[in-house]
Amino acid sequence: MDTETLTRADTTATQPLPGDFAIWVFIFAELTVFGILFTAYAFARESHLALFNMEQRLLDRQTALANTLLLITSSYAMVRSVLAIRADQIARCIRWLLLAMGLGCGFVVLKIREFAHDATLGITLSHNLFDMFYLSLTFFHFMHVILGLTILASVTLRALGGHYNASSHTGVESAGAYWHMVDLLWVILFALVYVIH
């Protein structure tokens, strides 16, 4: 039994999840971290409602919306790359992966610009409680986008090296699952930090 088959067996023994079982453990752990962060944010907001409402209005919602669209579109590209590899269309899979990465890089560029702008406004971790949460949440998520892009780059390289085909593509599915998590977290974060008053 080769590694890939073993990995699949590892996965299907409990539940038919796409990708690797280990990546789902990781995703669960990551969601728990963000869950705790979101819960702490909710408690802090409840006790400092006026401050949070006032500070939220100062955020750049247009850029945040653009970033949301970028990540959702990127997730769509990821879905297409998984569908392509399942149909044994390797070249198409690579093209969709590159598009997903390109859109992710767009998010990174916009976010860096936003952080730079925040710095000119004097927004720091010590400025006030809202800014502490805003910066911590968005920067922590930003680091996850970087990690997600690294994973996508690694999978793209392996795809270019001919490591995946219709019957063996756990890596692409695992990367896709992680990338969707990054997207999902941003959608919640966007609503929670930028939109809901």
Add this chain to the structure above:
Amino acid sequence: MNFASQRVAKPYFIGALALFAGQIIFGLIAGMQYLDGSFLFPAFPFSVIRTVHTNLLIVWLLMAFMGAAYYIVPEEAQTELHSPRLALLTFWVFLIAGVLTILGYLFVPYSQLAAMTGNAILPTMGRGYLEQPLPTKIGIVLVALSLLFNVTMTLAKGRKTSLNIVLVAGLWGLALLFLPAFYFPVDTVKASYSWWWVVHGWVEGDWELILSALLGFILVRMTGVDREIIEKWMYIIIAMTLISGIIGIGHHYYYTGAPEYWIWLGSIFSAMEPVPFLMLVVFAVRMLISRRHEYPNHAALLWAIGTPVMAFLGAGFWGFMITLAPVQYYTHGTNFTAAHGHLAFFGAYAMVSLSIISYAMPHLRGRMANSLRAQRWEMTGFWIMVISMFVIALALTGAGIVTVFLQRMGEHPISFMGVQYQERVFFWIREVAGFTFFSGLVAYLTSFFVGGDPVAAHGATVPRGR
């Protein structure tokens, strides 16, 4: 064991075990001084005994990690160690410097030791765990550089497995994170702030990488599971360790003069630090279930499974109990911390060191596994030490609870020494458990001298699908 140069690991393991025994003896003396403050006073005051106890811990763990590196790196790289002679020389330098330092603590007043060793030139002495005189600290750096040179050169010329890369990267991190020990500002806030870069950076960051790599290596060898699967688990455990552990340093910064945001960040991220330990448990159990054959060294298997479980309890569960800022407000500096410290250091780093020693020593002595009789001695030692350490942690937790209620809460708090007196029953339990721990250690060490026919080969192949 496939390469002759791996033999240099043997003196490191023997040295580590000797220093471990020394650490426990000084722990027993310190425990006795809790019960009778005049015990061995003024010849050996508590502050000196405690320093020796904690410094021996650090030195023996470093020695075990180094031995593990000299054993694992050549085997993983499939080539001889770059310079076995340098490794052996480094061992003797490290051992002699370590012993001289301990003798210095014991027989020279600390202030005099500082004056004698050039602390005035570059002040570095005085912070917990980092009490070493300047020459010893420089010696640690030189020993680490020698190790890094040797293992990196070996890795460079040999096979580059993920496991080996993680181990060597972890050793580089260990060395680099020691450097803040040379930065000791007069400002106490900054001094405390930077102190944690070493202590937290080691035990709640970098050492977890080393722990994952050592456990990964042992499990690859003992379970026969494909290394790709084991390495994949290792990666996610390391990622989670870094995600929670780096910002988790904030749990040392509550109410110390550091910015207020650490109260939130420290609480949130350190609350996640048990997760990688829980993953380690899941990982080890899954690998055991998926094993392809029965490995003849049952004692090593017991250590390898016991390590993540005890690490989760000590570092994860006990750490979580005191990590949130509102809890820490009351528990800071109580025996809660000592309970966590004992169970975490033993459960994670002492036990992983004993795991690799348990796995590697039979190979270094020319056999796959010790005789069943020797293994029974070793496993008896395992259970006595694990249960005793658990009792120590429970007793110290009890003492911590008493301190919180009598000294930190209520209308009429009792003075520090008054509370200590109230906690005597817990200190007695801790001391008795300390002695049983020592008896477990004796049983463990005895296993090295018990004869009998070594168990030679793999047992029955485990059927697939279980």
